[in-house]
Amino acid sequence: MPTIARALIASESKTFSVEDIKLGDPGDREVLVRIRASGVCHTDVDLLHRGFSHVMGHEGAGDVISCGPAVKGIAPGDRVALNWAIPCRNCYQCNQGRLNLCEARLQIPKEKRTLRGDPIPASFGLATLATHTLVPDAAIVPLAKADIPPTSAALLGCCVMTGFGSATKIANIKKDTSVVIIGTGAVGLFVVQGAASRGARTIVAVCESGTT
Numbered sequence: 001m002p003t004i005a006r007a008l009i010a011s012e013s014k015t016f017s018v019e020d021i022k023l024g025d026p027g028d029r030e031v032l033v034r035i036r037a038s039g040v041c042h043t044d045v046d047l048l049h050r051g052f053s054h055v056m057g058h059e060g061a062g063d064v065i066s067c068g069p070a071v072k073g074i075a076p077g078d079r080v081a082l083n084w085a086i087p088c089r090n091c092y093q094c095n096q097g098r099l100n101l102c103e104a105r106l107q108i109p110k111e112k113r114t115l116r117g118d119p120i121p122a123s124f125g126l127a128t129l130a131t132h133t134l135v136p137d138a139a140i141v142p143l144a145k146a147d148i149p150p151t152s153a154a155l156l157g158c159c160v161m162t163g164f165g166s167a168t169k170i171a172n173i174k175k176d177t178s179v180v181i182i183g184t185g186a187v188g189l190f191v192v193q194g195a196a197s198r199g200a201r202t203i204v205a206v207c208e209s210g211t212t
């Protein structure tokens, strides 16, 4: 039976509104999630200003409502976070182990998310600024510690990994080095945490006042 979700819809006029959308039942490798918390990333603002209709939001956490028959390791009631880099595990980049660079990110069939009868795209394939979403099981990150507040878990899907990963994987900060971070938004603050986790000796975070 289809699910009616309340969702934040970006419009072609670069405004947004709350609307009812219809989600289909989970297919073989799909999962229906009740969203408990969603972050608002600056990319959401950028996408809004591009002026195309879509369901907003790409960092969220919630509870599994139902799973398709071929889904393994995930069950109704599980607390999960959502990952927008949904790997196909079949393309060149996935085969090189670079799942975050997947060239063919999985999506649910477009007719399974509709607004007034017409398919509507989901931000990054997730559409977390809604009461419910339907995603491929590859987007699901089970949370081993179910006591993580959804408001914290939601951030794992974008700003935490962007900032922390930049510090630990891209910059590869070493122990006892000095680090300067320009910008102290959500991503910048997780760069601070990444640098601290690597044992940086001095961390200077520069905040530019008056900007967002």
Ligand SMILES: [Zn+2]
Pocket (backbone or CB within 6 Å): 041, 042, 043, 044, 058, 059, 158, 159
């Ligand atoms: Zn983001």
Ligand SMILES: [Zn+2]
Pocket (backbone or CB within 6 Å): 087, 088, 089, 090, 091, 092, 093, 094, 095, 101, 102, 103, 104, 105
């Ligand atoms: Zn891939």
